[in-house]
Amino acid sequence: MTEELVVHGLEWTTKQLFVYPNEFIYWSIQIVMYPYMTGLVAGAFVLSSLYHVFGQEDLKDMARFSLVFSLALLPVAMMPLMYHLQQPLRGINVMFTPHFTSAIAAFGIVFSTYALIVISEIWFVYRKYFVEQVAELKGKDDFGSRFMSVLYTILTLGAFDISDAAVAKDKKAVKILAAIGIPVACFLHGYAGFIFGSVKANALWMSPLMPVIFIMSAIVSGIALCMITYIAIMEWKKFKAILARGMGDQSVLHIRGVEMDVVKKASRYLLGFLVAAISLELLDLIFRGYTAMKSWDILREVMYEEDFVKIFILQYGLGNLLPFILLLLPKLDIKRTVVALLLILFGVFMMRWNVVIGGQAFSLSFAGFMHYHIPFWPHNLETYKEGVFGALTVAATPFAIFWVINKVVPSLRYD
């Protein structure tokens, strides 16, 4: 193949029956990752707000952690877009010449607003801690301590007052920010849904329900990811405690107790949002069948034949129904929760996949189909970016970022 013939999409698209010549799967795995990661950000934030705004005391530990985690996820929401752009260096143009009739353009603005809210909220939550750290590190003069001391001094932004009155004010600020943050987080993700829902040329995407469906499944996936990361960290702590003090030690039992308690409560919220998400998706499905527009013939064929396994077995069956049952059955334990959570994360991923890839599975001619074969082993930049490894890079990044942030703002300090 000559260099000139690198036709975007040719590598991973196969065509069946009559498809227009220029049609390929143009939006591939990174555009699946994009709403998935954005959804995780929004979901993590909503989870943390349950405590900050609605005072769900039982979620306190989880809330702090998910707030910081949503900060770690934040830059990653943009990453798949950058991976996907044919001209990534020009991505910033969206900020210079935003074109307000375009849903993607306004996304940049909503995203920045949201980022500001998350960062300020975290600052208010941890301000007291920063000040305390500065005091604690005073006088120590190894390099690490000196570095951290300077860092924390900068982070306080000069606000050293930690009197009760000042701290109470911080708390109030957190509450207000969290309250504003909920609609903005929903908007952020609803917006991602709008990017698809407003494409009138695409019969599968074109639905006013798309933004709401996206928000609900975002919250579901966000909560699930926070829970699972929380469990992983607690298990690690437990493991360390066992190593240090032995199985039956008081601290081990205590960690275990706290963990189960938080997990049980969080899973109740999770179930609630899961029900909402599934109902909306089913509503959309039934509505399409009932109204049976011109496009229904091809949609039905994609849903019930071409993509049946992906939609009904993997997404609804494995990703929704099974974890639903697992979480609902009595005597919930950590192992079962973990399985259910992983399945839920998988289910939401499949939902994104089925929307993004499924939406391109049929030709605009309504007379043919296209299939996406995700590149596995990359042999050039394009097959890396739009292939399995590109997606894995995106998926792994938030954990790396979280690890770094957590060094500065310990979200799971156990005291």
Next chain:
Amino acid sequence: MSYSRRDLLKKTLAGTIAASVPLSAFKFLSPAQVKASIGDANVRWAFVVDTQKCVGCGLCVKACKNENEVPYDAPVTRTWVERYVVTKDGKTHIDSPMGGRDGFTDGKIRDKEILPEDISKAFFVPKLCNHCETPACVQVCPVGATYQTKDGVVLVDRKWCIGCGYCIMACPYGVRFFHPVHKVAEKCTFCYHRITKGLESACVAACPFGARQLGNLKDHDDPVAKIIMNERVAVLKDEYGTKPQVFYIGLDTNVR
């Protein structure tokens, strides 16, 4: 040299006007072309495709690829020709291998042999960007790289396109693709670089049968405008509300 504000304004205005009339405007051009070349709103380029005249030779596709530097062997193209074969059992068979670039000489449609005696009718439909009145592609472009000129032509600014593909998704006609070399959104421009200089578009010039015509909808003496006003023409996928400006003579319900 000192200017009063008034002078400066006058000179700027005169300069702007002078600068916006390219040299080509001093050649002998029709008034429509002169207007178009300075982006006049009294010009609305529109296209007429006569499916009854098209024989599926593919000369237009070849000419377009050469004129607009779309890699010749790449399976993407700014314009293409579809073949429709309706058999006596009521089935419609459609194909457009390589956009119909090499003509349709094969009796097979996607590896299926269709016997002449089974055919009830067959025809060809050339496709291209419709340069819609309310283009979905312009609406969604996040940076404004896809834009509409005053004379109705929809263009892509290759220097500004970020390559997100949103416009490709938004166009109901599937005419857009990523240029294999420039890596930006690409599609038919009605040969804007030619028509604003008074030339015919490459495909119109290449068609030996007059199946394609390009003209000014706002000029009532224009032959193309006359066809659109006076004959029975149809557009593709009217239901999307993009108001396409490529009009077809002899469209069939089988056409997608």
